[in-house]
Amino acid sequence: MTFSIATAAIVFALIFPVELPDKTFIATLVLATRYPPLQVWLGVASAFLVQTAVAVTLGGLLSRLPHQPVQILAAAMFALGGLLLLRGASKADAEEAEAEEEFAAKASAPATGLRAVGASFLVLFLAEWGDLSQILTASLAARYHDPLSVGVGSFTALALIAALAAALGRTVLRYLRLATIRRIGGIVCLLLATLTVIELVR
Template sequence: MFPMTAFLPDAFLTSTAVVALAEIGDKTQLLAIVLATRYRRPLPIIAGILVATIVNHFFSALIGSTAAGLLDSVWFRYAVAAGFVAMGLWTLVPDSVDDDIDAKGGRHGVFLTTLIAFFLVEMGDKTQVATIALGARYHDAVTVAAGTTLGMMLANVPAVFLGNEVIRRVPLALVRTVAAILFVCLGLWLGAKTAGLV
């Protein structure tokens, strides 16, 4: 059975917000824009992003949830809190995307190209790391994966439809700074909660 409790609205909403913020200016969002401008077929691109995210984030949340169950201790909770602070600092580093999509499957259809490219680019990405941390925090792989997937789609669907306009109009440096502050605050709050201060 998958590690899961009753549906936790807090876990779902937090997961959605954390990943939506972390995805702004991230290399997977830049990949979505590159795919959209190259292929100009938004629906198969969105479908590919959705399927790749569901698979990647479910297993990431499951790993986090399982690890938390095995390592549920005060020090592990401090490590999760420190992970959120580190995520905040990582968010300040701008991402770039490898424009060589053909190497990631460009000979296939748009859907399969997007699915393969997104799945590979998401490996080790900050949104995947955030999903693992959220799974560890909430011990609920299904709810966390649902929330992080929604967060990815909230950030990437507009990027697919608006393409380069998103980059031109959204002040990514400001958004990254706000996201970083939120991550650091969340990490500090989790640390204070573990210490019994809140």
């Protein structure tokens, strides 16, 4: 199995703006106020690693199907993701407050060490299962026929977002509006859907 730095970089650039305005960032931020930030990051990153592995495995299986149906499915997933992000952009601030309350309740008991890592893993794993980033990762793995490169790019983006949230969460939110980031992510997804359709037509 070969590894392509270019493919990994493309996937990173696509996943990062899509996942940054997601509940993942808020959940990690809240967890980092309850538990040691490094232990939160280890738990959250571990959850992302498992979820990414499942997504690229699914994408790898899809890539074995006839090329045209796979491309149609990928274009549909990108378009759906873009529309969902754009539609939810205006509600981003309200959803941020709701997400903070939700995850604060789930992480009410203080913990350290492996308990903090395990609690962070469990909260993110259950909350983000079937998340948009997973769907996009599977679609990208099917589109590029390169699960390893897609997996590395996707996991790196998710792990970096978790690190930013754990270390600089409030500072990031002070300078970046979630609604704006969500619109950028939506445009990126729609652009990718358009490119996939152009490839199909050709």
